[in-house]
Amino acid sequence: MKEQDTIQNTRILDGKKVATEIKNEISESVKAMVAAGHRPPHLAVILLGKDGASHTYVGGKEKACREVGFTSSVINLDSSISEEALLDKIQSINNNPDIDGLIVQLPLPDHIRSEKITEAINPNKDVDGFTAANFGKINRKNSGFLPATPQGVMELLKRYKIQTKGKHAVVVGRSHIVGSPMSILLARPGDATVTLCHRFTKNLKEFTSRADILVVAVGIPGFIKKDMVKEGAVIVDVGTTRVDDPNHPRGFVLKGDVAFDEVATKASYISPVPGGVGPMTIASLLMNTLKAAKLQH
Ligand code: GUN
DSSP, X not given: OOGGGEETTEEEOOHHHHHHHHHHHHHHHHHHHHHTTOOOOEEEEEEESOOHHHHHHHHHHHHHHHHHTOEEEEEEEOTTOOHHHHHHHHHHHHTOTTOOEEEEOSOOOTTSOHHHHHHHSOTTTOTTOOSHHHHTTTTSTTOSOOOHXXXXXXXXXXXTTOOOTTOEEEEEOOOTTTHHHHHHHHHTTTOOEEEEEOXXXXXXXXXXXXXXXXXXXXXXXXXXXXXGSOTTOEEEEOOOEEEEOTXXXXXXXXXXXXXXXXXXXXXXXXXXXXXXXXXXXXXHHHHHHHHHHHHHO
């Protein structure tokens, strides 16, 4: 074990390192696919407007595609586009046999109904795993696409050989794209006993401090403090909030939902922000796109 992987006796869940391993495996699969006469997997990303954070995230997805040998297309559209025109665009990609995976970067402008848009994506190309069809298949082995972030968290736990079976897993946050599917995956295939907490949970600390595995996805920097976690717990921080920092060249830093420095002294494992769940979400998106390409073949 390398020294930088630990803080005292706490191990860091190094999502960046694990994501690199996964990307190497995907690269090998792409080479085999191309050697067998197929085209490489192709991911299309629809991006509306000029939001800086969304552009950065999409840039990260494009870079990851390049690294593993995928083709990627970013379709930049004006944020004033009508819902109907956006639906038409999605339809044309749904019908394009040269594209395997499609994601529409969120958030969308207020005049567009996000649910209407995500539901318009062909479930066989929905590599974010956001459609109701894919949500409904979460517990069906090897069918459909799992939502990228929860799948990334499960993979991170698996690669660190962290047992979830019979453990008490507590998820904080019940969003459609992270908390809710996370709680389902931890229960099955994870075989954990799961408690799903959210903004209306009373006495949150009573639940979090009983967690063997605590997954936090609330988007409030430093929300989980040392007194809210059990000694030896596994802490997975899904939060990534941009916090202004005039001392940083970019003018901001990314902060997780967990007060890392204090909680790390009590945890057995903890994922950092950045470098924890974020890279795993991208790796998971690549895993889904590879699967989508195989489906097309
Ligand atoms: N915006 C923030 N995270 C995500 C994500 O995982 N997928 C999409 N489509 N948009 C996002």
